[in-house]
Amino acid sequence: MITPDALKPAAPDTEAEAAGLPGPVHLMAQLVRSFGQLSLLTNVWTGVLFMLAVFVGNWQTGVFGLLGAVVSTATAYALGVDRGTIDLGTQGFSGCLTGIALYIFLGPQPSTYLLTIGGAVVCVLAVSALTTLLAPWRLPVLTSPFCVVVGVVLVAASAFTRIWPGGSPAALPIAATPGIEYTWTDLWHGFFANVSQVGLSAHWYVGAIMLVGLFIGGIRYGLAAVVGSAVAVLLSWALGAPPGAVATGVYGYNGVLVAIALGTLFLARAVTTALYTVVGVAVATVLTAALNAYFAPFGGRTLSWPFIVTTWLFLAAATTFPRIRRTT
Amino acid sequence: MITPDALKPAAPDTEAEAAGLPGPVHLMAQLVRSFGQLSLLTNVWTGVLFMLAVFVGNWQTGVFGLLGAVVSTATAYALGVDRGTIDLGTQGFSGCLTGIALYIFLGPQPSTYLLTIGGAVVCVLAVSALTTLLAPWRLPVLTSPFCVVVGVVLVAASAFTRIWPGGSPAALPIAATPGIEYTWTDLWHGFFANVSQVGLSAHWYVGAIMLVGLFIGGIRYGLAAVVGSAVAVLLSWALGAPPGAVATGVYGYNGVLVAIALGTLFLARAVTTALYTVVGVAVATVLTAALNAYFAPFGGRTLSWPFIVTTWLFLAAATTFPRIRRTT
Amino acid sequence: MITPDALKPAAPDTEAEAAGLPGPVHLMAQLVRSFGQLSLLTNVWTGVLFMLAVFVGNWQTGVFGLLGAVVSTATAYALGVDRGTIDLGTQGFSGCLTGIALYIFLGPQPSTYLLTIGGAVVCVLAVSALTTLLAPWRLPVLTSPFCVVVGVVLVAASAFTRIWPGGSPAALPIAATPGIEYTWTDLWHGFFANVSQVGLSAHWYVGAIMLVGLFIGGIRYGLAAVVGSAVAVLLSWALGAPPGAVATGVYGYNGVLVAIALGTLFLARAVTTALYTVVGVAVATVLTAALNAYFAPFGGRTLSWPFIVTTWLFLAAATTFPRIRRTT
Numbered sequence: 001m002i003t004p005d006a007l008k009p010a011a012p013d014t015e016a017e018a019a020g021l022p023g024p025v026h027l028m029a030q031l032v033r034s035f036g037q038l039s040l041l042t043n044v045w046t047g048v049l050f051m052l053a054v055f056v057g058n059w060q061t062g063v064f065g066l067l068g069a070v071v072s073t074a075t076a077y078a079l080g081v082d083r084g085t086i087d088l089g090t091q092g093f094s095g096c097l098t099g100i101a102l103y104i105f106l107g108p109q110p111s112t113y114l115l116t117i118g119g120a121v122v123c124v125l126a127v128s129a130l131t132t133l134l135a136p137w138r139l140p141v142l143t144s145p146f147c148v149v150v151g152v153v154l155v156a157a158s159a160f161t162r163i164w165p166g167g168s169p170a171a172l173p174i175a176a177t178p179g180i181e182y183t184w185t186d187l188w189h190g191f192f193a194n195v196s197q198v199g200l201s202a203h204w205y206v207g208a209i210m211l212v213g214l215f216i217g218g219i220r221y222g223l224a225a226v227v228g229s230a231v232a233v234l235l236s237w238a239l240g241a242p243p244g245a246v247a248t249g250v251y252g253y254n255g256v257l258v259a260i261a262l263g264t265l266f267l268a269r270a271v272t273t274a275l276y277t278v279v280g281v282a283v284a285t286v287l288t289a290a291l292n293a294y295f296a297p298f299g300g301r302t303l304s305w306p307f308i309v310t311t312w313l314f315l316a317a318a319t320t321f322p323r324i325r326r327t328t
Numbered sequence: 329m330i331t332p333d334a335l336k337p338a339a340p341d342t343e344a345e346a347a348g349l350p351g352p353v354h355l356m357a358q359l360v361r362s363f364g365q366l367s368l369l370t371n372v373w374t375g376v377l378f379m380l381a382v383f384v385g386n387w388q389t390g391v392f393g394l395l396g397a398v399v400s401t402a403t404a405y406a407l408g409v410d411r412g413t414i415d416l417g418t419q420g421f422s423g424c425l426t427g428i429a430l431y432i433f434l435g436p437q438p439s440t441y442l443l444t445i446g447g448a449v450v451c452v453l454a455v456s457a458l459t460t461l462l463a464p465w466r467l468p469v470l471t472s473p474f475c476v477v478v479g480v481v482l483v484a485a486s487a488f489t490r491i492w493p494g495g496s497p498a499a500l501p502i503a504a505t506p507g508i509e510y511t512w513t514d515l516w517h518g519f520f521a522n523v524s525q526v527g528l529s530a531h532w533y534v535g536a537i538m539l540v541g542l543f544i545g546g547i548r549y550g551l552a553a554v555v556g557s558a559v560a561v562l563l564s565w566a567l568g569a570p571p572g573a574v575a576t577g578v579y580g581y582n583g584v585l586v587a588i589a590l591g592t593l594f595l596a597r598a599v600t601t602a603l604y605t606v607v608g609v610a611v612a613t614v615l616t617a618a619l620n621a622y623f624a625p626f627g628g629r630t631l632s633w634p635f636i637v638t639t640w641l642f643l644a645a646a647t648t649f650p651r652i653r654r655t656t
Numbered sequence: 657m658i659t660p661d662a663l664k665p666a667a668p669d670t671e672a673e674a675a676g677l678p679g680p681v682h683l684m685a686q687l688v689r690s691f692g693q694l695s696l697l698t699n700v701w702t703g704v705l706f707m708l709a710v711f712v713g714n715w716q717t718g719v720f721g722l723l724g725a726v727v728s729t730a731t732a733y734a735l736g737v738d739r740g741t742i743d744l745g746t747q748g749f750s751g752c753l754t755g756i757a758l759y760i761f762l763g764p765q766p767s768t769y770l771l772t773i774g775g776a777v778v779c780v781l782a783v784s785a786l787t788t789l790l791a792p793w794r795l796p797v798l799t800s801p802f803c804v805v806v807g808v809v810l811v812a813a814s815a816f817t818r819i820w821p822g823g824s825p826a827a828l829p830i831a832a833t834p835g836i837e838y839t840w841t842d843l844w845h846g847f848f849a850n851v852s853q854v855g856l857s858a859h860w861y862v863g864a865i866m867l868v869g870l871f872i873g874g875i876r877y878g879l880a881a882v883v884g885s886a887v888a889v890l891l892s893w894a895l896g897a898p899p900g901a902v903a904t905g906v907y908g909y910n911g912v913l914v915a916i917a918l919g920t921l922f923l924a925r926a927v928t929t930a931l932y933t934v935v936g937v938a939v940a941t942v943l944t945a946a947l948n949a950y951f952a953p954f955g956g957r958t959l960s961w962p963f964i965v966t967t968w969l970f971l972a973a974a975t976t977f978p979r980i981r982r983t984t
Contacts, residue, residue: 129645132647132648156615156621158504165568178817288812294956298622299621314785322736407977439895456977460793484944490894
């Protein structure tokens with residue numbers, strides 16, 4: 001058996017290790033990092049900006065995100081999970097995204113609160129399960145625990161009248177209508193919405209705040225997001241994706257995440273890595289369209305699966321290319 | 329290469345090892361156990377009760393189950409499979425369930441007999457293939473060989489006029505209709521039907537006989553089934569699942585199997601295991617609704633996939649929680 | 657981490673190793689082999705016949721196949737991939753099939769040229785990624801890189817007006833209509849079309865040329881294809897598949913590939929292997945019908961997934977049967 005112990009993350013950075021911090025401050029750092037992890041970063045100030053952005057977009061979304069982060073963090077403590085991952089926010093983060101997504105897709109009903117709590121508990125199990133399943137290839141779980149848990153709840157929702165009484169969203173995929181012109185607004189809104197959709201918001205100004213957060217985390221994170229978003233917008237436009245979808249970030253948030261993951265986190269810095277990352281962004285953009293069609297007939301949601309699948313494939317491929325090296 | 333030899337089950341218990349038994353009695357024990365394995369137990373008397381229950385539900389179902397068990401057992405001998413697994417009924421069991429399911433879904437046509445024989449042969453290959461594929465994580469195959477073989481045959485059926493001339497069952501998933509009241513009968517029928525659906529029957533009295541078989545196998549198996557079934561019924565009711573589906577066990581047989589697998593077989597006995605198992609039952613119940621929707625558009629069947637997926641995820645997760653331990 | 661280096665193919669045969677060959681001849685051999693690899697063979701003369709067959713079917717298909725093969729081969733050089741796999745045509749081959757398939761499904765538009773180039777680049781990454789992912793079980797990638805890349809592009813196509821302005825092909829699966837009689841022509845056309853569909857052509861004479869190519873590669877390859885195609889045609893007829901689909905090879909090309917893979921390449925020669933292979937052909941035929949239904953609602957394509965899945969399962973199963981041995 002390949003032991004997942006070998007996959008424990010490196011010790012958290014000094015901020016998080018500051019066990020001397022008073023409890024409430026320590027907890028606050030864990031929760032704030034749960035928001036920053038939406039784009040895989042552990043910087044506290046990135047987390048603060050991301051949390052701010054989520055609340056600016058819609059304060060109720062922020063409340064659900066916090067609720068999820070608190071429950072996941074508490075569950076991780078109760079299950080005796082390695083403290084390092086809790087401090088880095090990788091435990092709270094799946095619950096945070098789960099709360100945000102369930103509020104957005106199901107609305108603020110009483111059942112949504114209970115599902116957020118239950119979902120956040122199950123997220124901690126999903127992080128462990130997926131870490132173990134990916135261990136033979138030493139691949140990171142990324143946002144897959146969130147996608148599994150929220151994906152299952154949303155597909156199941158219309159079978160339960162107390163979760164979603166509004167009928168099934170399932171439908172055969174619809175083709176793009178030719179002849180619709182792009183406006184300049186579509187493109188620049190899309191550029192920022194690609195970032196905000198990482199937190200499931202379609203507001204361009206939410207994306208702008210998050211982009212500031214990324215630059216605060218490190219100039220290369222901000223640059224990766226800028227390049228990833230620009231490549232995704234331009235490719236979607238060139239291929240003729242529906243302008244309305246591009247303007248709300250539907251075709252680009254996966255590219256932004258791929259750019260951060262491949263361009264700054266998991267591969268060694270080199271010119272070849274930059275080229276490889278751009279190819280990854282293009283693949284994620286096309287894969288987004290494919291997965292939108294895949295999920296449509298059974299009422300599933302694409303979420304960040306295109307990012308996850310692309311990153312896993314490109315990391316797996318990298319092991320055999322002498323000119324591309326993994327850092328972990 | 330991770331050798332699947334390491335996954336050979338422990339030596340069968342003394343009953344089965346009694347090589348001194350006359351051949352027909354020995355074979356009879358293997359076949360009876362094939363029925364008991366519907367709920368993963370190897371106790372001969374559990375098998376007798378389960379076989380009785382299947383024949384009580386519908387004698388033709390029993391005949392198809394026996395046919396499948398005989399063919400799978402014979403195939404396993406012919407392929408030189410390890411004798412221990414044959415004696416424990418884990419080879420015959422997939423063929424048994426295959427025969428039962430093909431009779432129920434396709435009816436007693438001539439082609440169903442041939443498909444049962446062919447399916448039972450392929451089940452033995454599927455047991456081996458899936459054991460090998462799961463070896464890196466040391467996960468048990470559970471009912472996955474049956475689900476793969478029967479799932480493929482049923483989805484393929486409507487393309488072949490001699491298998492299923494009645495048109496494709498494929499349809500977009502339908503949402504639950506709000507406003508239908510539960511009756512007391514729905515709930516207690518559902519409680520027993522959750523057990524009987526393990527053998528693909530919706531009759532409450534078949535479930536009652538099987539529950540007796542579980543208690544004969546060991547009081548903890550019976551208790552696990554009772555708790556699993558009760559949690560599944562109550563959760564389905566609380567979430568607003570369709571009463572008719574709950575009454576026929578649609579939402580609960582996976583919970584029963586999860587309760588037996590996690591609660592009694594694969595995890596060390598502890599209070600934490602009991603709590604963990606209840607969470608697993610809840611997850612399996614929601615996952616059942618999600619997979620029903622997933623399989624609808626292409627005419628697939630949920631079978632016991634929710635049980636399999638939930639158990640795999642919870643066993644994979646358990647390896648990283650110090651308070652939950654796997655027994656194998 | 658299981659290193660995929662252990663999966664490097666054996667040194668290419670002497671022809672390919674002839675580094676003394678002038679560059680253009682060497683390159684020509686690599687490209688010709690990319691066509692021969694459509695049926696997994698490395699023989700140069702098989703490749704010549706296959707290339708001829710593709711051009712005879714439709715010269716534009718041949719041009720797209722060549723374009724894909726050239727781009728994949730060049731990408732493999734640029735990424736520093738092991739030279740052995742390039743010389744054997746296993747790098748160029750996925751690009752070759754990608755070009756053929758994109759031309760057939762999307763037509764000779766400008767975007768199809770660009771997608772062929774992009775797809776052929778990504779194919780090289782997909783070969784590496786899938787090799788790494790399959791490493792724990794030492795399973796060969798077969799045609800899976802092609803199926804992944806082309807499958808994603810075709811499902812995504814209708815979301816982009818510049819790729820496919822013609823609406824989505826997604827539809828619920830349709831059942832076979834009872835009462836349609838087979839003609840003798842359906843059967844013998846189907847026999848050859850099962851071979852030609854390996855290169856995505858439905859012309860019986862294309863299949864005849866390719867069959868000659870297989871016999872030139874070795875009498876056992878030709879015999880395997882004959883047996884695989886015959887078993888697939890007879891089983892489809894016996895089960896009542898639609899005659900028109902059987903006549904165009906829809907139900908049999910996967911059986912031909914399975915027969916070559918299991919019967920001649922990956923298992924030790926023995927009588928038991930021959931029987932095992934025939935079961936594999938039957939499984940692939942039924943699985944083809946199942947996957948046709950699976951892909952229909954989201955507009956996916958079956959491609960050679962039935963061959964891939966069947967071969968992986970039968971190779972994985974073989975490791976536990978003492979009477980069936982893997983050669984690698």
